[in-house]
Amino acid sequence: MDHFDYKNGVYHAEDVALDTLAAEVGTPFYCYSSATLTRHFNVFREHFAAENPKICYAVKANGNLAVLRTLAKLGAGADVVSEGEIRLAMAAGIKPSDIVFSGIGKSAQEMKFALGHDIFQFNVESEPELELLNFIAVKMGKKARIAIRVNPDVDPETHAKISTGQKESKFGIAMSLALPVYDRAAKMAGIDVQSVSVHIGSQLTKLAPFAEAFARVRGFVETLRAAGIPISTLDLGGGLGIPYGKEQPPLPEAYSDIVRREVGALGCKLVFEPGRVLVGNAGILVTRVLYVKRSENRIFVIVDAAMNDLIRPTLYSAHHEIVSVVPPAGDAPTELVEVVGPVCETGDVFAEQRLMKVPNAGDLLVLRSAGAYGAVMSGTYNARLLIPEVMVSGEKHALVRPRQTYEELLGRDKIPSWI
Ligand code: LLP
Numbered sequence: 001m002d003h004f005d006y007k008n009g010v011y012h013a014e015d016v017a018l019d020t021l022a023a024e025v026g027t028p029f030y031c032y033s034s035a036t037l038t039r040h041f042n043v044f045r046e047h048f049a050a051e052n053p054k055i056c057y058a059v060k061a062n063g064n065l066a067v068l069r070t071l072a073k074l075g076a077g078a079d080v081v082s083e084g085e086i087r088l089a090m091a092a093g094i095k096p097s098d099i100v101f102s103g104i105g106k107s108a109q110e111m112k113f114a115l116g117h118d119i120f121q122f123n124v125e126s127e128p129e130l131e132l133l134n135f136i137a138v139k140m141g142k143k144a145r146i147a148i149r150v151n152p153d154v155d156p157e158t159h160a161k162i163s164t165g166q167k168e169s170k171f172g173i174a175m176s177l178a179l180p181v182y183d184r185a186a187k188m189a190g191i192d193v194q195s196v197s198v199h200i201g202s203q204l205t206k207l208a209p210f211a212e213a214f215a216r217v218r219g220f221v222e223t224l225r226a227a228g229i230p231i232s233t234l235d236l237g238g239g240l241g242i243p244y245g246k247e248q249p250p251l252p253e254a255y256s257d258i259v260r261r262e263v264g265a266l267g268c269k270l271v272f273e274p275g276r277v278l279v280g281n282a283g284i285l286v287t288r289v290l291y292v293k294r295s296e297n298r299i300f301v302i303v304d305a306a307m308n309d310l311i312r313p314t315l316y317s318a319h320h321e322i323v324s325v326v327p328p329a330g331d332a333p334t335e336l337v338e339v340v341g342p343v344c345e346t347g348d349v350f351a352e353q354r355l356m357k358v359p360n361a362g363d364l365l366v367l368r369s370a371g372a373y374g375a376v377m378s379g380t381y382n383a384r385l386l387i388p389e390v391m392v393s394g395e396k397h398a399l400v401r402p403r404q405t406y407e408e409l410l411g412r413d414k415i416p417s418w419i
Contacts, residue, residue, distance in 0.1 A: 165200025199237025283371020
């Protein structure tokens with residue numbers, strides 16, 4: 001459930017009318033609903049009330065400081081993949097003791113930074129990474145608490161580009177190869193083995209792959225314990241899907257039941273890394289129609305947002321629902337249209353053959369479910385400015401990231417004196 005809906009014929013974010021907001025901040029812009037974020041976090045937490053896990057929000061899904069601060073105040077920790085994300089999490093008020101550090105390419109500098117702040121856990125993804133982490137920790141006189149991210153070889157049944165838990169994937173260490181690595185880690189002076197971590201992919205809409213992966217993790221923890229390696233914590237990653245269109249992802253209660261059934265008996269402290277399920281439906285992208293162009297067999301609705309602002313449709317063929325802020329008049333024709341951006345690429349398409357009431361130039365459209373992997377994946381291709389982000393709470397709204405300026409954009413480049 002989210003807090004974006006029509007009131008008196010105008011699409012609102014909570015109690016804020018989006019036509020008024022668009023007039024104030026200009027288009028395109030992202031808009032986040034604080035009530036939706038809060039609700040999603042609380043629902044996730046409530047279903048694990050008995051376990052009281054660490055809920056380490058995956059910062060990569062949306063790293064805006066206002067989003068992070070909202071979640072931090074609710075008690076979220078952070079799952080991070082770079083020094084930048086550690087800095088963001090801490091700037092938002094998340095304690096280092098609630099931060100887990102994932103990713104296959106942590107640099108020495110990033111390890112030093114994280115160790116210096118004594119973060120909760122490193123999720124180690126290879127043997128060379130383990131060796132470097134140990135080396136650095138010993139030099140700093142520290143112990144790095146770790147999980148090894150195991151790859152259970154389970155098909156998450158999601159888009160290929162966001163599948164991470166099969167043997168062809170670059171992520172984690174194959175479960176079949178991980179025991180000797182744990183054995184080595186347990187003997188390292190700078191390493192404190194505490195956990196096993198797993199994350200098989202994103203936007204999972206079925207429960208079975210989770211169940212399969214968690215069952216394999218349970219078997220592996222039993223093997224580790226039998227080998228004398230104590231495991232006190234389990235990091236079960238993120239990956240829960242959201243409804244973008246017609247898909248029906250597992251309900252939180254079904255997910256928590258599976259977790260309990262598969263790993264409950266291990267008695268481990270649980271860590272989760274949800275991203276999309278917390279923020280995906282808490283954000284929208286608001287854009288204005290520039291032109292409607294009719295060609296021989298297509299109707300192009302050309303909007304002012306583009307693939308540089310929201311890359312998901314072109315990168316993952318992702319579906320985002322599109323609604324009009326003020327629906328076109330009742331007699332507007334309903335037709336199949338292409339909703340496209342101004343970028344000079346054929347792939348700059350938000351929706352193909354979408355059945356909708358044909359909007360008019362000047363109308364405002366909303367791409368729903370854009371809170372996760374939206375603004376964070378944006379860029380300045382075609383020298384387009386990064387767009388603003390607005391957060392709404394009830395009747396209040398605030399610009400939580402202003403539109404980039406041309407001075408900022410041009411100021412990044414330097415012309416050497418010898419040209
Ligand atoms: N933990 C790890 C180790 C991850 O790699 C990810 C996401 C998460 C947690 C959070 O997953 P979530 O709960 O959000 O599914 N840009 C893509 C999604 C990339 C996901 C990357 N890893 C998209 O727009 O669909």
